[in-house]
Structures are given as C-alpha cells and as structure tokens.
Amino acid sequence: MYVSQDQQKSKALTIAVTGLNANDNPGPGLAVIRALREGFRDELRIIGLAYETLEPAIYLKDQIDKTYQIPYPSAGVKALVERLNYIQENENIDVLIPNFDAELYNFIKIEKELLSVGIKTFLPSHKQLEERDKVNLKAFGDKNNFKIPADEVIFKSSDIEASAEKFGYPLLVKGKFYDAYVVQNASDAHKAFHKLHAKWGLPIIIQEFIKGTEINIAGLGDGKGNAISVIPMRKMYITEKGKAWAGITIEDEKLIALAQDFAKATNWKGGFELEIMKNDKGDLYIMEVNPRFPAWIYLTVASGQNQPKALVDLALGNPIDEFSTYKTGKMFIRYAWDNVVDVEEFQKFSAFGEL
Amino acid sequence: MKLKSNIATSENGFIFNPATGDSFTSNGIAAEILAYMKLAETEQEIKKRILDKYEVEPSQLERDWDDYMLQLKEANLLDL
Missing domain, CATH: 3.30.470.20 (ATP-grasp fold, B domain)
Incomplete structure (x- = not known):
C-alpha cells in the first residue's frame, strides 16, 4: 500500500489552554504555553480558549495558533460541552489544560465526556478541589498537620467585628475565588468585604495576618x-x-x-x-x-x-x-508590553468568537 | 564563625543566599574575608592575613571584625 510522506509524519500535538488574561492579575495560560512550546518545540499546535475579547494572549499569534471563545462557568456544563465539541470537530485537541480556579469544577465534571471525544486532561477530583478550597483550608490543615492561619468564613459584613476581636488587626480579607486585602481597621475591612462580595460573591474569608x-x-x-x-x-x-x-x-x-x-x-x-x-x-x-x-x-x-x-x-x-x-x-x-493589532482582529473575535 | 555552606559569593562582592533568595553586595575587603571563610580558614588565620596585608591596627581590626560578623549573622549567612 502506498503511504504518502505527509501521512507518515506523526501528527503535531494539539493542546488547548485557558487563562489567556496576561494582565496585572495574570492567568497562567501564556506561561503554560511558553513552557509547552519550549518542551515540544515545533511539534505543537496551541488552541487558546478565552472568555473575554480582551484577553491579551488571544492576539499573540506567535504563541497561539487559534483561539476560541468559550462560555463563562456560570453558563453551566452543557454550554461548555457543546462549545468544546464544536471546537474539537475543527481542531482535534489531544490535551486540554484549564488554568482558572473558577472553571475547574466544570472541567472536572466533563472529564469523561472530553475523553470520549479524544481530549485528555490531568485534573484533581472534586473532592481534592473542595478540600483545599479557601473556605475549607483551615480544617484541611488541621486534619493533615499543616500550619494554616486561623480564619472565619462570613456571609455578613456585620460579622467582621467579631473576627477582628478574635484575631486583631491587621487582618486579611479574602474573596471566594481570588483577591485579598490586608486591612488595618474596621472601615477598610468593610470596604474590602463589599468589593469582594460584588466581584466574587459570598462567602468572604477573614484570615489572621501572618x-x-x-x-x-x-x-x-x-x-x-x-x-x-x-x-x-x-x-x-x-x-x-x-x-x-x-x-x-x-x-x-x-x-x-x-x-x-x-x-x-x-x-x-x-x-x-x-x-x-x-x-x-x-x-x-x-x-x-x-x-x-x-x-x-x-x-x-x-x-x-x-x-x-x-x-x-x-x-x-x-x-x-x-x-x-x-x-x-x-x-x-515580568514586564508589560503593548501588543498592537488591527481592529479587524478584535472585531473578528468579538463577532465570531474565533481568531 | 563559619559561613553557611550553600552561600554563593563572587569576586566582585556579590553574596547570594539560595535558601532565602536574599542577595547582598559587599566592598572589596569584605569580599576578601568571605573568600577566606569559604576556604574554611579560621578567624585567627584570616585576621593574620589582613594584618599582614593591610595597614590596620589590631584593635581596629577587632572592632571591624565584630561589626562585620554581626552583619553576616543578621543577614542569616552564618552557620551558628
């Protein structure tokens, strides 16, 4: 049987990566891609998965071969699976690396569905994810003999006073998923509570300052x-x-x-x-x-x-x-670099969710 | 006084502690003393070298030595 030279070549590895927000609170996606490019050299195709149109790495064409917009975690797993199935039909992804805390729950949930269409992952279980969650971290530490600062999980800003009395100032006020503020007094603690509540929802974690x-x-x-x-x-x-x-x-x-x-x-x-x-x-x-x-x-x-x-x-x-x-x-x-692109690229990604 | 075994020093006086990530710069004579310490020379051997090589009163050397060792200790560079 005749086999063409192209077919004899092994297929380049295709890896999908999220966390393309290389901004002042950077997602790990771009660094993961850089590591993969160095590790696999030319035998690699990178598919970016982005939530927002201004995630900087979308427009770094020397790093990412193609980027697709995916639905926010709040849209649920059905929307995510549908979108990934569409992407998979076009890209034949081998491995997917999610890089955001907030999206992990959904990706773990659809691990088997992804595998059934040929997409492999290497993720913790829901149990592992829960155990180390900020809300459960102290109990996790106590159980396994790790030193964890004392904390309290609160749902109302009026609970700040009780925590402050217990731990004293300064205190760490932490959001459910991201962000934390070191506060020196009650006024700043309340401000931090409301900022974090608006951005990440409840609960808020008040943690002893070390x-x-x-x-x-x-x-x-x-x-x-x-x-x-x-x-x-x-x-x-x-x-x-x-x-x-x-x-x-x-x-x-x-x-x-x-x-x-x-x-x-x-x-x-x-x-x-x-x-x-x-x-x-x-x-x-x-x-x-x-x-x-x-x-x-x-x-x-x-x-x-x-x-x-x-x-x-x-x-x-x-x-x-x-x-x-x-x-x-x-x-x-780390440094900041202004990447210049034409509006057509931004428009294309905004309108079609692909670039 | 013994320098921690993992401390990296360079001829131009740069000191790096890989355990903490701290780095320091030192002047020529401080770098020279560090180099002797890295060779595991004793305090007396190093002081003799300095007295032989430089015009310095023994009492001045003692004061400067104590001051320098205190700095090295505070910088967490000595094996105590």
Whole structure:
C-alpha cells in the first residue's frame, strides 16, 4: 500500500489552554504555553480558549495558533460541552489544560465526556478541589498537620467585628475565588468585604495576618501521592494585588518536604501552587492552595523542570522526564508590553468568537 | 564563625543566599574575608592575613571584625 510522506509524519500535538488574561492579575495560560512550546518545540499546535475579547494572549499569534471563545462557568456544563465539541470537530485537541480556579469544577465534571471525544486532561477530583478550597483550608490543615492561619468564613459584613476581636488587626480579607486585602481597621475591612462580595460573591474569608516572607511553590502531583516536581520561589517584587512581579528560585528542604507532604496527603493530580508565609521562626504557613499552575510557571522551565510539559506527558500516558535537581537563583522579572493589532482582529473575535 | 555552606559569593562582592533568595553586595575587603571563610580558614588565620596585608591596627581590626560578623549573622549567612 502506498503511504504518502505527509501521512507518515506523526501528527503535531494539539493542546488547548485557558487563562489567556496576561494582565496585572495574570492567568497562567501564556506561561503554560511558553513552557509547552519550549518542551515540544515545533511539534505543537496551541488552541487558546478565552472568555473575554480582551484577553491579551488571544492576539499573540506567535504563541497561539487559534483561539476560541468559550462560555463563562456560570453558563453551566452543557454550554461548555457543546462549545468544546464544536471546537474539537475543527481542531482535534489531544490535551486540554484549564488554568482558572473558577472553571475547574466544570472541567472536572466533563472529564469523561472530553475523553470520549479524544481530549485528555490531568485534573484533581472534586473532592481534592473542595478540600483545599479557601473556605475549607483551615480544617484541611488541621486534619493533615499543616500550619494554616486561623480564619472565619462570613456571609455578613456585620460579622467582621467579631473576627477582628478574635484575631486583631491587621487582618486579611479574602474573596471566594481570588483577591485579598490586608486591612488595618474596621472601615477598610468593610470596604474590602463589599468589593469582594460584588466581584466574587459570598462567602468572604477573614484570615489572621501572618507576618513573614512570601514564598510560593509550584508543584505537579501524579495523582498517586507523589509530587514529581516541586519548585519554590521567593517573591521579590509584589504588586498591589499581591502578585509576584519578580521572583527567584530558592533552595529549602523544608519547602520541598511541605509540597511533597501536600501531594501525599491529597493524592493531588495535576498542577498546584502553595502560597506560603515563612515567619521569623521559620514556621511555614500555607496561606492558600491554588489548584492549577501559577502565572510564574515558566520559571520551573528556566530552573530545569518543565512542569507543564510533564503534565501533558502524564495526561498522554507518556514516560515523564525525571526531575532530581533544579537551579536556584533563577529569577523572573515580568514586564508589560503593548501588543498592537488591527481592529479587524478584535472585531473578528468579538463577532465570531474565533481568531 | 563559619559561613553557611550553600552561600554563593563572587569576586566582585556579590553574596547570594539560595535558601532565602536574599542577595547582598559587599566592598572589596569584605569580599576578601568571605573568600577566606569559604576556604574554611579560621578567624585567627584570616585576621593574620589582613594584618599582614593591610595597614590596620589590631584593635581596629577587632572592632571591624565584630561589626562585620554581626552583619553576616543578621543577614542569616552564618552557620551558628
């Protein structure tokens, strides 16, 4: 039988990625894509999945081959499945990597449906997602011997006073999904409550303030209790929104052990980020557990452990690179860049939901 | 006084602590002392080198040494 040369070539891997909002509160999508491009080189096609028309990475054509608009999580799983089925007919996606906390519930729910049309994922379970939720984090820590700052979950702004009396100021006021404010007094606490309520809904979490050094850990769990890669990063420049704008990889066995203990306690499957506060005594408090890769994930590649590529390999059942060491002292310094596009591109994406 | 084993130093006086991500700059003589410390020389050996090489009174060296060690300790660079 004659087989053409083109058909003999292996098909380029097609990976769909969300979190294209590379803004001042950046989604991890663009960094994940950069890591994948470095890991898979030319044998890769990237499909962007965006919610809004001004997500910057939509218009970075050297990074994303094609972007489709998808429905907001609030539209429900039926709308998401319909849209993804349409995209799959055109793109033949191999692996999909969701990068937003708020969309994960739906993506986990449709995992099997995605698999039935050939789209593989590597996601935590709903139980894992719930356990590390901000609302349940303290109980999770108590159960597994992790240090977590004391907190209270409140539904009314009038409950702030009781929490403040218990913990004292300053306090951390945190939204259900994203955003947190350090407040010094009751007036600021109420303002923060209403801002977060308007943006993310209820409940709001009031958390004890821990003074110390902010360290984040990017990890990848294999779903069997192992963290196959762990990279700790100290924040060097923090934006008003508390996001790392510059950071450096550090070497600390206690941090590595903490991430490994987390993966073991949860059997975590997929990317995760531990937000840590290290106090003067060296105690490590877990402030948050993000159920996905962080926006600084490319630093894991720069320091020698390509976590997004490893996640794709795990999803595909491929053998994964063995990670034993990483480079400390690798820094990232994020920058803003004005990408200029013609209005036709914006119009095309706005009107047709594809670009 | 022993420098932590993982502390990285460069000839131009840059000091990096990979455990914390902290970095510092030091002047020439401070960098030189660090280099001796990295070679595991004792306090007395290093002081003798400095006294032999530079015009400095032993009492002044003692004061400066104590001050420098305090700075290194506060910067979390010493293995205590």
